[in-house]
Amino acid sequence: MxxxxxxxxxxxxxxxxxxxxxxxxxxxxxxxxxGRDTLGxxxxxxxxxxxxxxxxxxxxxxxxxxxxxxxxxLEIPRAKVEALLTELTTWVGGHGLHLAVTDLPDSYETxxxxxxxxxxxxxxxxxxxxPDIIDTLHAxxxxxxxxxxxxxxxxxxxxxxxxxxxxxxxxxxxIRKALLSxxxxxxxxxxxxxxxxxxxSKRLLCxxxxxxxxxxxxxxxxxxxxxxxxxxxxxxxxxxxGELDFEQALRQRVQLLxxxxxxxxxxxxxxxxxxxxxxxxxxxxxxxxxxxxxxSGGFTLFVERLKRQFGxxxxxANELEVxxxxxxxxxxxxxxxxxxKAQILRDMAQVYDVHLEQTIAAGDGANDMLMLQTAxxxxxxxxxxxxxxxxxxxxxxxDRLDTLFYLMGFDTKKLVRTCS
Numbered sequence: 546m547x548x549x550x551x552x553x554x555x556x557x558x559x560x561x562x563x564x565x566x567x568x569x570x571x572x573x574x575x576x577x578x579x580g581r582d583t584l585g586x587x588x589x590x591x592x593x594x595x596x597x598x599x600x601x602x603x604x605x606x607x608x609x610x611x612x613x614x615x616x617x618x619l620e621i622p623r624a625k626v627e628a629l630l631t632e633l634t635t636w637v638g639g640h641g642l643h644l645a646v647t648d649l650p651d652s653y654e655t656x657x658x659x660x661x662x663x664x665x666x667x668x669x670x671x672x673x674x675x676p677d678i679i680d681t682l683h684a685x686x687x688x689x690x691x692x693x694x695x696x697x698x699x700x701x702x703x704x705x706x707x708x709x710x711x712x713x714x715x716x717x718x719x720i721r722k723a724l725l726s727x728x729x730x731x732x733x734x735x736x737x738x739x740x741x742x743x744x745x746s747k748r749l750l751c752x753x754x755x756x757x758x759x760x761x762x763x764x765x766x767x768x769x770x771x772x773x774x775x776x777x778x779x780x781x782x783x784x785x786x787g788e789l790d791f792e793q794a795l796r797q798r799v800q801l802l803x804x805x806x807x808x809x810x811x812x813x814x815x816x817x818x819x820x821x822x823x824x825x826x827x828x829x830x831x832x833x834x835x836x837x838x839x840x841s842g843g844f845t846l847f848v849e850r851l852k853r854q855f856g857x858x859x860x861x862a863n864e865l866e867v868x869x870x871x872x873x874x875x876x877x878x879x880x881x882x883x884x885x886k887a888q889i890l891r892d893m894a895q896v897y898d899v900h901l902e903q904t905i906a907a908g909d910g911a912n913d914m915l916m917l918q919t920a921x922x923x924x925x926x927x928x929x930x931x932x933x934x935x936x937x938x939x940x941x942x943x944d945r946l947d948t949l950f951y952l953m954g955f956d957t958k959k960l961v962r963t964c965s
């Protein structure tokens with residue numbers, strides 16, 4: 546066969562193959578259906594579309610107070626487009642529905658994008674805060690793709706899903722800081738997380754004790770018993786200013802407790818009040834199969850009692866030396882400071898075979914800083930200013946510990962009721 550004939554044959558074959566390409570035979574269209582819902586609207590739409598040999602690229606449905614919204618992206622044989630549109634137009638007219646149809650490019654492909662999961666908590670204040678929050682997301686190049694109200698009968702907050710082609714660690718840090726800087730002015734709490742598998746699969750929870758799991762500071766109450774509250778407060782203030790590290794401050798304060806009977810220490814344990822939602826948090830987390838423990842810069846005399854009372858998986862704190870039933874003023878063993886707390890979190894994750902991204906840590910002071918930064922989700926709870934400066938998430942407007950379940954995508958109230 547001559548070269549000219551081969552070239553002609555190849556051209557003819559290429560022409561036939563081009564005609565057979567799907568983009569030549571199909572059209573891609575987006576359908577937006579809305580109106581008052583009646584039983585079976587979505588299934589009728591799908592069944593009707595299927596009879597025209599369509600291929601579903603995307604389908605979503607929402608129903609609020611009897612009104613339905615269906616969004617679908619379909620690939621339709623071009624020969625079937627007119628018939629499908631005619632049938633759907635007649636059908637929606639008979640049901641009092643509204644249908645909008647837009648064309649998608651033949652080369653249209655759903656791009657896989659990185660997502661952020663932004664939780665805004667603030668009761669009725671959330672609605673008024675949303676415009677500023679959404680504007681901040683847009684200014685950083687994010688597109689908000691989904692908004693969901695949190696709460697059954699009254700708004701507790703809102704979940705926002707925002708997407709971008711890619712999200713680097715630096716970009717995540719930038720958008721988190723930009724949003725958290727607005728919390729005080731907007732009077733809401735905001736949590737910013739990657740919308741990935743780890744967000745909903747938390748398996749390990751570590752909590753500080755004083756001013757986190759329980760109200761108040763145990764050492765302050767012990768100091769008052771000994772009549773040295775002002776001296777202890779002065780040492781605490783030095784530590785807060787950075788003039789003393791945690792271990793120095795702890796040992797100096799414990800020295801002031803020398804001679805205090807252990808019986809008085811134990812009687813104080815019974816009088817401490819839990820933070821709001823602490824008991825629901827533990828019970829629900831355990832019901833979900835999570836490992837739960839306390840990591841405290843306080844004392845084992847108190848923390849071990851909490852561990853037994855709530856059936857916790859682990860508890861770490863500082864051990865006070867006791868001789869003949871009274872405190873000697875010494876601390877035994879390794880002090881549970883900021884570095885030790887972070888290491889305990891890593892150790893417990895390894896013990897229970899949990900990825901660090903599946904861990905949660907909650908605390909209120911600078912001593913919790915490294916633990917919160919190590920955890921997949923670190924929450925500064927009613928925190929001191931120094932911790933707020935570095936925390937990725939903090940609860941200042943809400944005081945319920947079990948609120949953290951909202952950050953995992955659960956309806957906290959429903960979850961607590963189910964697990965009670």
